[in-house]
Structures are given as C-alpha cells and as structure tokens.
Amino acid sequence: MMDEDFDRILDECIDRINRGDNLADCLSDYPAYSEKLKPLLQSMHDVQKTYTFTPSADTKRTARQKFHAALGKRRQMTPVLSFFKVISRPAVWATVAVLVLAIVGTLVIRPILNPPTLVPSPEGNFAFLISDEPNDIGDFESLNVTISRVELQAAGSVKRLEFTPEIKTVDLTQLQGEQSQEIWRGNVPAGQYSHVYIYVSEVKGRLELTGQTVDVKLPSGKLHISMPFEVTADTVTSFTFDITVVAKGNTGEYNLKPQIGESGARQEQKPLE
Amino acid sequence: MNIDNRKNISTINEYETRLSGLYEEYYDKIARYVYVHIGNKEEAEDITGEVFLKALKSLKSYREQGVPMQGWLFRIAHNLTVDYLRKMNKRRTVPIDSVVLQGNDNPANTAEKNIEFERVTEAMKQLTTEQREVINLRFFGGLTSKEVGGVLGKNDGAVREMQRAAIEKLRGIMGVER
Numbered sequence: 001m002m003d004e005d006f007d008r009i010l011d012e013c014i015d016r017i018n019r020g021d022n023l024a025d026c027l028s029d030y031p032a033y034s035e036k037l038k039p040l041l042q043s044m045h046d047v048q049k050t051y052t053f054t055p056s057a058d059t060k061r062t063a064r065q066k067f068h069a070a071l072g073k074r075r076q077m078t079p080v081l082s083f084f085k086v087i088s089r090p091a092v093w094a095t096v097a098v099l100v101l102a103i104v105g106t107l108v109i110r111p112i113l114n115p116p117t118l119v120p121s122p123e124g125n126f127a128f129l130i131s132d133e134p135n136d137i138g139d140f141e142s143l144n145v146t147i148s149r150v151e152l153q154a155a156g157s158v159k160r161l162e163f164t165p166e167i168k169t170v171d172l173t174q175l176q177g178e179q180s181q182e183i184w185r186g187n188v189p190a191g192q193y194s195h196v197y198i199y200v201s202e203v204k205g206r207l208e209l210t211g212q213t214v215d216v217k218l219p220s221g222k223l224h225i226s227m228p229f230e231v232t233a234d235t236v237t238s239f240t241f242d243i244t245v246v247a248k249g250n251t252g253e254y255n256l257k258p259q260i261g262e263s264g265a266r267q268e269q270k271p272l273e
Numbered sequence: 274m275n276i277d278n279r280k281n282i283s284t285i286n287e288y289e290t291r292l293s294g295l296y297e298e299y300y301d302k303i304a305r306y307v308y309v310h311i312g313n314k315e316e317a318e319d320i321t322g323e324v325f326l327k328a329l330k331s332l333k334s335y336r337e338q339g340v341p342m343q344g345w346l347f348r349i350a351h352n353l354t355v356d357y358l359r360k361m362n363k364r365r366t367v368p369i370d371s372v373v374l375q376g377n378d379n380p381a382n383t384a385e386k387n388i389e390f391e392r393v394t395e396a397m398k399q400l401t402t403e404q405r406e407v408i409n410l411r412f413f414g415g416l417t418s419k420e421v422g423g424v425l426g427k428n429d430g431a432v433r434e435m436q437r438a439a440i441e442k443l444r445g446i447m448g449v450e451r
Contacts, residue, residue, distance in 0.1 A: 007433040011418050014436070018415050040437070043444040048412050050393040055304045055318050063322030064296065070329055071293060 009033055013041055115151055115160035124186035126237050128165070131180035132172040133244040133259040139207055143172040143216065143245055145256065146202040150241075152188065153195035155228060160197075161188065169202075172243060180240050190233040196263075198223040198241055203256060205245070216245060216254045223258040229265035239265040288332045291342055296325060299343055303350050305413040309397075310354045311361075320357060324350045340423040347414050347424055351406075396446035404439035407432055 013026040023041050027034045128150060137143065146169045151162045165183040175181055200223065203216040223243060231237045242262035246255050303324055308317035327349050328335075335345055397405060403425065410421045418436065419429040427435075 003434075003437075004430070007430075007437050010437055010440075011433045014411060015417060018411075039444050040440045043440050043447060044412060046389075046447060047393055047397070047408065047443065050390050051305060051309050051413060053305065053308060053314055055301055055314075055321070059315075059318045059322075060300060063300070063318070063325070066322060067296060067325045067329065068293075070326055071289060074289065074329065 006033060006036065010037060010040060013037060014044060017041065017044065115162045118161055118163040118186050118188060120163065120166055120184055120186040122185060124188070125190075125233060125235065126186060126188035126231055126239070127182050128163070128184045129180040129182045129238060129240040130170045130172075130175060131240050131242045131262065132175040132177075133242050133262045134176050135244045136247045136254065137172055137176055137245050139209070139247065139254075140173050140214075140245065141206045141208045141211065142204075143206075144169050144202075144204045145172060145200055145243065146204075147183065148199045148201040150184065150199070151195075151197040152193050153197070155192035155194040172245065182238075188231045188237070190231050192228065192230055194226065194228050196225045196227065196239065196241060198243075198258075200256070205254065214252065214254060216256055217248075218256045223256065225258045225260050225263050227260060227264060230267075231265075232267065235267040235269055237265050237267055239263075285332050288335060288342070289329070292325070292328055292332065295343055295346065299346055299414075300325070302413060302415045303346060306347060306409055307350055307354050309409050309413055310351075311357060312394075316357065320350065320353050323353055327353065341420055343414075344416060344420045344424040347410055347416065351424075392447060396443045399446055400439050400442060404435055404442070407435045408439050408443075411436060 009030050013023075013030075016026050017023060023038075023045065026041065027038055030037060130145075130147075147165050148168070149162050149164050151160045153160045163184050163186060166185075167181065167183040170181050170183060200218050200221060203218055205214045205216045206212070207214050223241070225241060229237070229239065240263055242259035244257055244259040244262075246257055247253075248255055300321060304314075304317050304321040307320045307324075308314055311317060311320075324346055328346055331349070335342065340348070397408070400408065406425060407421055410416045410424060411418070414421075416424070417429075418432040421427075422429045422432045425432070
C-alpha cells in the first residue's frame with residue numbers, strides 16, 4: 001500500500017514538473033515523502049536536461065507546411081464527402097423538412113387556409129348577391145342566415161380569395177324568386193373562377209305557423225357551388241348565390257342547401273365615372 | 274454511400290481537425306522522444322515530420338478505444354524510429370559513439386556536457402526496453418501514466434510501478450550526489 005501511495009505521489013510530481021511546476025513545490029507538498037522523492041525527481045531532472053533540445057524553427061516550419069499541404073489536398077479531394085457529412089446531420093434534414101413545409105404551406109395550404117382578403121369598394125368589379133329558390137321557405141316567418149365569409153377559388157388552382165360580407169345576415173324569406181340582396185361589392189382580380197364557398201356562422205329560423213324557432217342544419221358549416229365563371233376588369237360581374245331551405249321529410253327539421261340551377265354570374269358594363 | 278460510410282467520413286474529418294490541433298503541442302515532444310532513441314537531432318526532426326504525415330495517411334486505421342490520439346502519434350513515432358534504426362543497422366537506444374553535442378559554450382563546458390550526456394545515456398541503456406519506453410514517454414513525450422499505459426497496453430498502476438523502478442535504477446547508476 002505504501003509503495004502504491006508513493007508511486008502515485010511520484011507520478012503526480014512528475015506530471016506537475018512536466019507542466020512547469022518546480023521540484024521544491026512538489027517536495028513541500030509531501031514532506032513525509034520528501035527525502036525519498038527528492039533523489040528520484042532530481043534524476044528525472046538530470047535525464048530531461050541531458051536530452052533537451054528544441055527543434056529548429058525552420059525545420060518545424062517546413063514540416064508544418066508539408067503537413068498542412070497534405071491536409072488541404074485530402075480535403076480538396078473529398079468535397080463529396082463533406083457534402084455527405086452535411087446531409088447526414090439530422091439538423092440539416094430537419095431544416096430541409098421545414099423548408100419543404102414552408103414552400104408547401106405558402107403555395108398550397110396557405111391559400112386554402114388563409115386566402116388573401118379582398119377589400120370592398122362601391123366601384124368594384126364584382127358584386128355578390130344572395131337569393132332564395134322557393135322550396136320550403138313558405139314554412140318560415142323568417143330565416144336569418146349569417147355569413148361570416150365568402151371564398152372564390154380560381155379555376156385549375158387551389159388558390160382562393162376571400163371577402164367578408166358587408167351585410168352579414170340575410171333573411172331568406174325576403175329573397176324569394178327574383179329577389180336578391182347584394183351583400184358585398186369590391187375588386188376581384190380578373191380571371192377564371194370555378195368554386196364559390198359560403199361560410200355560415202349562424203342560422204335562425206322561425207316557423208310561420210307556430211312562431212317557434214326551428215333547427216336548420218347546415219352540413220359542414222358551409223355551402224359550396226362548383227360553377228365556372230369569369231371576372232373581368234372592365235365589367236362588373238354579379239354573382240348570385242342561391243340558397244334554398246328544404247324540409248327533411250316529416251321530422252320537423254330543415255336543411256339549408258345551395259341551389260346551383262338558380263345561381264350564376266352575369267356581366268354588366270361598369271357605370272361611366 | 275451508406276450511413277456507416279458517411280459516419281466514418283465524418284469521424285475521419287473530425288480526426289483530421291484534432292490531429293491538426295495536436296501538431297503544435299506535440300511536435301517538439303515527439304522530436305525529443307525520437308532524439309532520445311536515435312541520438313541525432315536532424316534525423317529526429319525529419320522523423321517527427323514523417324510522424325504527422327503518416328498519421329494523416331493512416332487516420333482510417335485510428336481507433337480511439339483506449340489510446341488517445343497523442344499516444345497513437347507516439348506509437349507511430351516509435352515504429353518509424355525502429356525502422357530508422359533498422360535501416361541504420363543500429364540497435365542502440367542512443368548511439369553515443371557518434372553523438373557530439375554542439376553548442377556555443379566554451380570547449381570546457383561542451384566537454385562537461387558530453388561527459389554528462391554519456392553518463393545519462395549509459396544509465397538509460399541499463400533499463401529494460403519497457404522501462405526505457407516509460408521514461409521516454411513520461412519525461413520527453415509528456416504523456417500521463419494512463420496515456421503511456423494506452424500506448425504500451427498496460428494499466429496505469431503498472432506504468433507507475435515501472436516508472437518508479439526505472440527512476441530508482443537510474444539514480445543508482447548515475448548517483449544523485451555529484
């Protein structure tokens with residue numbers, strides 16, 4: 001045990017001297033071993049002193065240049081390897097995935113989820129109207145439909161535009177047959193469109209006979225018409241979206257549906273300014 | 274290229290960087306280590322340059338298990354030194370017959386240094402090969418006992434024991450009080 005302890009202390013002192021400590025400091029830290037340590041460390045000092053030499057600066061510089069030249073040559077020869085080093089990193093794959101998602105989000109998902117909002121304007125080239133095709137509307141004293149937004153989808157694309165109606169709530173009982181109500185007017189980019197979506201936030205129906213409110217269903221919370229139409233810059237396009245209410249048999253319930261046969265666009269000349 | 278290959282390439286690139294970082298710290302130490310073996314400063318410097326170039330070429334074969342890179346450099350230095358001595362057909366640790374210390378000191382001082390050099394070299398020759406290697410790696414290579422153990426395939430306790438025995442032997446031959 002004593003030998004092991006001494007071996008450790010001697011070893012520590014050699015490490016310290018290698019790092020630049022002096023012999024006396026090490027001896028003073030181990031006074032109990034000082035007498036035995038001193039001759040051994042002195043021998044170490046003698047051996048080191050005898051063989052000490054400092055390589056010439058010129059030779060060292062030349063060797064260093066050769067080493068770095070060889071290192072540079074290796075690295076020049078392995079650009080592909082560096083590429084694989086880069087692409088093997090999970091962080092790089094994560095970055096690529098984020099970029100792909102960002103691109104997909106920008107080009108595909110964002111236009112669907114967050115389509116650009118159109119600004120209303122009295123002199124706009126597009127008017128949006130709501131009408132009602134009489135089916136079971138006669139059962140109602142009033143049928144108020146609140147529209148939160150309307151979306152137009154460009155033909156052959158997933159790109160959508162949206163606007164918020166200036167008149168949000170319409171009473172379908174007042175819009176039967178040839179009657180219609182303009183709920184928004186503004187500027188819409190000229191082009192071909194193929195789909196119109198109406199997002200309904202609330203439907204309140206009161207029956208003519210009983211005065212009771214009745215549940216009017218709207219599957220999926222929106223009404224959708226697939227119909228090609230064109231918007232031009234120099235005319236006003238009026239699009240009428242016809243909605244109809246239909247009784248669900250004898251259940252006492254009603255459904256709200258788009259009436260594609262009565263819906264559609266027509267062009268009018270813009271009034272002269 | 275499969276994942277293992279890419280991993281290997283990445284590891285080798287890291288080793289290259291580490292080797293480059295060790296150059297400044299270990300060039301002088303390796304040069305002294307080689308010098309103690311061959312007793313020729315110029316040749317020791319040339320061999321030291323070769324050590325780093327050979328290490329660069331052999332990075333693929335370097336395995337970090339047990340031996341730190343600086344220990345691996347000393348293994349290469351040892352092998353190159355053995356090759357050199359074989360070529361020179363000199364198996365002496367230090368060819369003292371051919372060594373003439375140079376210096377700017379006056380002739381009396383140079384003569385004294387030569388005597389001292391001969392005395393230490395003669396003592397070193399009395400050590401076993403392993404003891405000499407431990408002393409060389411510890412005193413000139415600056416490696417720790419654990420690192421020396423990695424180079425020689427010994428545990429650090431055995432290295433410490435050999436180290437103490439070697440120094441005691443040197444002291445006995447050289448004498449402390451002069």
